[in-house]
Amino acid sequence: MVECEVRVVNRLGLHARAAAKLVRMASGFRSAVRLERCDRAGAADAKSILSVLVLAAARGTELKVTAEGADEGAALDAVRELISSGFGETEE
Amino acid sequence: MSRSKKGRREARWRGTPVSDGVAAGRVLRVHSGGRHSIYRVALDAPEVEREVRRYRAAVRLSRRQLLALKKRAVRALGDEHAYIFDAHLLMLEDRKLNEDVETIIRSEPVNAEWAVKVVTDRLLAVYDEIKDDYLRERSSDIEDVTRRLFVALSGESLPSRRLTEDACLVAEELMPSTIAELDFAHVKAVATDVGGWTSHTAIIARGLGIPAVVGLRDFYRHARTGDTVVVDAQRGEVVLNPGPETLDAHRARLSRAAAVPRPAPVDEPGAPALTADGVEVSLLANVELPAEYAGVRRHGARGIGLFRSEFLLTQRGVMPDEDEQCEAYEELLRVAGEHGATVRLFDLGGDKSGGLLLGAGDEHNPALGLRAIRFCLVREDVLRTQARALMRAATKGRLDLVLPMISDLTDVRRTRRVIEEERGRLEAEGKAVGPVRIGAMIEVPAAALVADKLAREVDFFSLGTNDLVQYTLAVDRANDDVAEWFRTLHPAVLQCIRRSLDAARGAGIPSVVCGEMAATPAYAVVLLGLGARSLSMAPSSIPRVRRALSGVSAAEAARVAEECLECATADDAEEVVRAQFGALWPDLFPPETLPPPKSRG
Numbered sequence: 001m002v003e004c005e006v007r008v009v010n011r012l013g014l015h016a017r018a019a020a021k022l023v024r025m026a027s028g029f030r031s032a033v034r035l036e037r038c039d040r041a042g043a044a045d046a047k048s049i050l051s052v053l054v055l056a057a058a059r060g061t062e063l064k065v066t067a068e069g070a071d072e073g074a075a076l077d078a079v080r081e082l083i084s085s086g087f088g089e090t091e092e
Numbered sequence: 093m094s095r096s097k098k099g100r101r102e103a104r105w106r107g108t109p110v111s112d113g114v115a116a117g118r119v120l121r122v123h124s125g126g127r128h129s130i131y132r133v134a135l136d137a138p139e140v141e142r143e144v145r146r147y148r149a150a151v152r153l154s155r156r157q158l159l160a161l162k163k164r165a166v167r168a169l170g171d172e173h174a175y176i177f178d179a180h181l182l183m184l185e186d187r188k189l190n191e192d193v194e195t196i197i198r199s200e201p202v203n204a205e206w207a208v209k210v211v212t213d214r215l216l217a218v219y220d221e222i223k224d225d226y227l228r229e230r231s232s233d234i235e236d237v238t239r240r241l242f243v244a245l246s247g248e249s250l251p252s253r254r255l256t257e258d259a260c261l262v263a264e265e266l267m268p269s270t271i272a273e274l275d276f277a278h279v280k281a282v283a284t285d286v287g288g289w290t291s292h293t294a295i296i297a298r299g300l301g302i303p304a305v306v307g308l309r310d311f312y313r314h315a316r317t318g319d320t321v322v323v324d325a326q327r328g329e330v331v332l333n334p335g336p337e338t339l340d341a342h343r344a345r346l347s348r349a350a351a352v353p354r355p356a357p358v359d360e361p362g363a364p365a366l367t368a369d370g371v372e373v374s375l376l377a378n379v380e381l382p383a384e385y386a387g388v389r390r391h392g393a394r395g396i397g398l399f400r401s402e403f404l405l406t407q408r409g410v411m412p413d414e415d416e417q418c419e420a421y422e423e424l425l426r427v428a429g430e431h432g433a434t435v436r437l438f439d440l441g442g443d444k445s446g447g448l449l450l451g452a453g454d455e456h457n458p459a460l461g462l463r464a465i466r467f468c469l470v471r472e473d474v475l476r477t478q479a480r481a482l483m484r485a486a487t488k489g490r491l492d493l494v495l496p497m498i499s500d501l502t503d504v505r506r507t508r509r510v511i512e513e514e515r516g517r518l519e520a521e522g523k524a525v526g527p528v529r530i531g532a533m534i535e536v537p538a539a540a541l542v543a544d545k546l547a548r549e550v551d552f553f554s555l556g557t558n559d560l561v562q563y564t565l566a567v568d569r570a571n572d573d574v575a576e577w578f579r580t581l582h583p584a585v586l587q588c589i590r591r592s593l594d595a596a597r598g599a600g601i602p603s604v605v606c607g608e609m610a611a612t613p614a615y616a617v618v619l620l621g622l623g624a625r626s627l628s629m630a631p632s633s634i635p636r637v638r639r640a641l642s643g644v645s646a647a648e649a650a651r652v653a654e655e656c657l658e659c660a661t662a663d664d665a666e667e668v669v670r671a672q673f674g675a676l677w678p679d680l681f682p683p684e685t686l687p688p689p690k691s692r693g
Contacts (some may be wrong), residue, residue, distance in 0.1 A: 012282040016179040016233055023182050050189055050215060050234070056222040 001068040004075045010086035013058035018087040023049045025078055031069025033079060038062035100333045105308045108327035110294035113303035115281040117258030119319040123243045132202040138202045147204040150244035155184050165569050183237045205245050211236045226515050249567050256325040260317045260323050281323035301632030305330050307572045316317035362431050363396035364637045371646035375638060376628035378606055386426045387631030395431025397628025398606040401422055402438045425489035432490025439464045464497030469506055479511045483518060486526025494531040494554045499538040504549055535559035540588035543595035553596045557607025563586050579662035580609055584655050593623040603629050613640035614673060614686050621653025622648055643680045
């Protein structure tokens, strides 16, 4: 199992569009991918959009990402990159 | 008794007509997917696997619909705007949702609808706990997906693809999201069990110029898709499976109805109506649906007098961001042309949210609750986003902003302060901003009573007569049981209107009357008499109001209005209009165009 910490940086946080991107990406890997709020207020299966949305990760939330499985390294890198890049959303 | 070819009997329902015209066509039932109609049905063990399969089939059907919608959205709006359907698709595919629903179906065992309700209720409860407002709004997405599943399970999927040329929509109630999904250009008539003159269905039907009858109570239950139906919005009647005699009788009325509303050609787009004694009255358009935009020019509107901006939200099911709003307002300006457009700030809360509560909780008395300007002042983030989008769009044309449900000057001042802050910020960010005039909706008696004070601090007045009648007379406009107390010509209402128009004139600011009252020729003439010189209405109503105004004299109208103001009761005022209009302008106002007597005796 591999893990890392990452901060939500985009203005709207893990809203529907961002969550959809994340879930699509995570679902592309064989490994199980989980997100946990560093304040311990919740954890989510990164392949379930309902679970990700309920995390209510607004901008600034610190998340612990874990991946476990055959392609765990690649999965972790991809998810970290997506979140830390603000989901490719342009800021105003 | 006449029988249709299917052998089903002719049957009639009476309701409230909310637009003009008569149409015959085929019933298209539309299920509204409401949560309230979901019941628990216990299953026997042998039925369980079939129920799970039924659930899975509903998920597959919903998926296909969403994929089609997404494709359409990508084509119409581009990739970035279709993401919401992507999120909905992922929810439907969500392993957790599907596992939980199937577990409940099997373990209880219970029907799929109930299992979906239990699981999504639980999710919605978790959402209610979320602190971040924007993220909490996402509960509306769950609501939307759930509704779609309920409809799929009911076996009455949204038939947008099968919409035939002669479709007459029949529903318990039309939801804003349903309206967005259907291609209304092909709908011939609408008949619903609930709703009133000012319901969403009614406003849209008038906007599109199609007949609509609401308040039919149990019609939906009796109609079957494909049945022949006559929707008669002149008589407020719906006939199911009409026999040959009935169809013949209606055919004559159908052709007459079709012949009447052809508008007289307008010499110049946006030209004011001219009364017989030479008084000019500007006629503007109320719009909310893109489908209505075409009517703005066609009917010769002098720009857009009222854009109900909350439709941007109900149409998409999500709060549009600043750029999306800015684009929508620019589009509106293109439609409006040189005379410009007036945008009403989001009128959310109360009955306007269409299920999108955006954090406003259940209220005991929503009409008097956190809605309109109050909602905007509490949810300042929403107000700020809208104000920014409006000021940016205002570089492209003349754009005015009107504040809904003002009851106190303080509301105006607070809103102005927020808007000015955002103007400063936009300028600091180096963004181009245009001038936006700020007006007050006069729709609460309190505002009419302090209209002279309000007029000194706003740039214009918009009189919203629907709410003004509702709030002055304390009558819920959507409640059929009190429909007979909803009296537009009540002297108290007329006094509020007169007072507001006088205050605007005294302060030298323009005023426009933009409630449904302005769209009814007889009432429009009363408004003229009260001093209104600018009326805004559904585009399709403009030709008949123009015709009525050009046939009357403003001086006579003023005399009749004066007499109405002196009346003691709504009955008396209506009688004055019936008698005077009938005598002065018998050709313009045959008896059926005047308010019918509805005295409670």
